[in-house]
Amino acid sequence: MAQAEPQQSSQLDSKRRTNQAREYTVPVEGMTCAACAARIEKVVGKLPGVQIEVNLASERARFVTSEESTWKDVVEKIEKTGYTVPSHTAEFNIEGMTCAACAARIEKVVGRLDAVQSVNVNLASEKAQVVYIPGLVSDEDIIRAVEKAGYSAKSASQAAADEERERKIQAYHRDVQTFVLGAIFTAPLVIQMFVMMFGGPMFMPNWVSWILATPVQFYVGWRFYKGAYHSLRGGAANMDVLVALGTSVAYLYSAILTLMASPDVYFDSSATVVTLIFMGKLLEARAKAKSSQALQSLAELNAKVAHLVRDGEEVDVPTAELRVGDVVRVRPGEKIPSDGILLEGNTSVDESFLTGESMPVSKSPGETVVGASVNQQQAFTMKVQRVGSETALAQVIRLVDEAQGSKAPVQRLADKVSGVFVPTVLVVSLITLLAWGLASGWPHALLAAVAVLVIACPCSLGLATPTAIMVGTGLGAESGILIKGGETLELAHKVQTVVFDKTGTLTLGRPEVTDVWSHPSAIFRKDKWLSLIASVEAQSEHPLAAAVVAYAKEQGSPLMSARNVEAVPGRGVKGMIEEFPVLIGNLSLLKESGLSLQPEVTAILDDFEASGKTAMIAAIGREVVGILAVSDPVKQDASSTVRELHAMGIDVWMVTGDNERTAQAVADQIGIANVMAGVLPGDKASKIQQLRGQGTVVAMVGDGINDAPALATADVGIAMGTGTDVALEAADIAIMHGSTLGVVDAIRLSRATIRKIRQNLFWAFFYNVLGIPLAAFGILSPIIAGAAMALSSVSVVSNSLLLRRLPLRKGA
DSSP states (O other): OOOOOHHHHHHHHHHHHHSSOOEEEOOOOOOOOOHHHHHHHHTTTTSSTTTEEEEETTEEEEEEEEETHHHHHHHHHHHHTBOOOOEEEEEEEEESSSOOOOOHHHHHHHSTTTTEEEEEETTTTTEEEEEBBTTBBBBHHHHHHHHHHTEEEEESOOOOHHHHHHHHHHHHHHHHHHHHHHHHHHHHHHHHHHHHHHHHOOOOOOOHHHHHHHHIIITHHHHHHHHHHHHHHHHHHOOOHHHHHHHHHHHHHHHHHHHHHHHHOOHHHHHHHHHHHHHHHHHHHHHHHTTHHHHHHHOOOOSSSEEETTTTTTEEEEEEOTTTOOOOETTTTTOSSSSSEEEOOOOEEOOHHHHHOOOOOOOTTTTTTTTTOOOOSSSSEEEEEEEEGHHHHHHHHHHHHHHHOOOOOOGHHHHHHHHHHHHHHHHHHHHHHHHHHHHHHHHHHHHHHHHHHHHHHHHHHHHHHHHHHHHHHHHHHHHTEEEEEHHHHHHHOOOOOOEEEEIIIBOOOEEEEEEEETTTTTOOHHHHHHOOOHHHHHTTTOOOHHHHHHHHHHHTOOOEEEEEEETTTTTTEEEEETTEEEEOHHHHHHHHOEEEEHHHHHHHHHHHHHOOOOEEEEEEEEEEEEEEEEEEBBBTTTTHHHHHHHTOOEEEEEOOSSSSSHHHHHHHHHTOOOEOOOOGGGGHHHHHHHHHHHOEEEEEOOSSSTTTTHHHSSSSSEEEEGGGGOOOTEEEEESSSSSSSHHHHHHHHHHHHHHHHHHHHHHHHHHHHHHHHHHHHHOHHHHHHHHHHHHHHHHHHHHGGGGSSSOOOOOO
């Protein structure tokens, strides 16, 4: 796809494409700042054949392994570095067991699966409890393993993602309680500090301050000590090291002064810093949860219960138990339980969750319906075609999930800085301590050194990029725009040229025969030659062929048996019916077949093409019998799309297989000045490459299937489709609805997201560049430094959340 300079994400993707490579995404606990993520990437990246990306905001690691290293090696490295890859416990109802040997068999088979840590099968209750690492194995993998062993299994527990979300909510509530406790103990110390600041007396003895500060330091601040221990054990230093070291120095120094009966102590500084930073982490966690809200909303869209039809009776079953081939009844107002084909009934369906299109879509028997869309009108029955991870919703969730876990190349600088930041700060703090201690005494030196330690935290650097990407990709998904990762986001904002395929992209893709001219001296009447032509076209899958066949049926012309039918890409179709050679196509096909046109035929051809219609010449034997003019209506929003792209400073091109005159007529109607006409499908990629060779960043917009080579050649490939018809894997960006304005919105979203990332990175760097010198020169107290550090991360995430105000259109 995008031909950007080499970077980690592109290396990951190329590694994944090898035969031996396998990709995994696992949760990681214990990270507190960008230094943690950088440390994991550095340590795990040393494993042979492993590429890894760690996302601080989503707390996940995405890695690719080869034959040289396994997922076990990666997980072991992550945990040795001082972090945790949590496991998930799932329960399954097992059917078909008759004895203890059955239970042992299931335990053995499931236990062989990757990342399954333990299996416990209870014959009496007919349940199995499996402990595994999410991301490496799934409930569906376990169910398939049980079925392969000759038994049946159904999930009896929530999905791993639900459990992880609930666990995070509970942990957040516990942290809130801890913060409240810390605030209660810290409040008297802060009050006394302000009283003394304005000339008042010290109303608490030092030993009381010591008692109040102790639970704050070691209970509220325990998370910092724990994080610092794991970080140092892994051979690195992170934000927790800075906070734990700074506050411990202030606390212990104050304790020594209290034992020495000195009046000057700094318990208020140590306790306030711990409480403020703890509060900052709470606010940060809350803001981060909002940044991933779009993905959570998608995950909650699925229907919970399906009305399964068995022997004419309806049985309510969980949607997770549906299998391909099941027949399901859907009532008005209900969510469709899975992807499938409508069998009986006519209705309209709200597919806005997938396409962003608010208008319901009419459905009749034989048409596809998408799981999680809403039945608007009448009850119908459907046959299930896809379940579980194969459904359209599951694919969208997977793509958004991967995008939110990816990195933009612009983050590389922040990653490099974060890797050396903490050790540098420790050196600066030591220099500050020694310089102030020798110059003006150790009490002031201690406060300045602690302020340096506290204010210098790389959290905001680590959150600057991933939070913006999470909000941006989530917002796009809500509007039917799937952007596959940070690299695509960054490259899309640089697009200077957009190339549109004509048929099905700028036009509706439903061509119709508008005019038919029959040669007055032809040996066949119109109805006869139309029947012959349509019989050949019936064996072609081209949209123009479908238009000819549909017109022939409307005219009552019967289809005949054709043989030796050959489709000539970009030119037409030829074949044999009885003893007659039949040909229909453009002027190039006729010339290749050695046929020539009479002047009156050429005049009719010119008239049709001048009006923007595609003219197809029909010949039987060696004689031209007629011309069919086909028109594919231009989309209503095509002209406004071109105008908006021009207003954004982007050049617009159109590429089509139509001849120059027809193509130019359509381009003039839309407002496109640059046209590449007469381009065969296989040559579109070379045309894109030519544009890229001129030094411009090119986006190609096509249907995602026929235009796949051109989409892959472009810097940014944009596949357009409608619902499940879109080829999700064919491009960097997938527009799930049919509106060309989605291309404009995708580029606008990309530009807005990159602008937010740059704002975040600027303020994160600016904050540290300004804050560390102020703290080192003794201008900032530890308390102010702690408040500033806590708010820096919150401000970065909050700035990313402002992206949600970007107005995007909801489909055509």
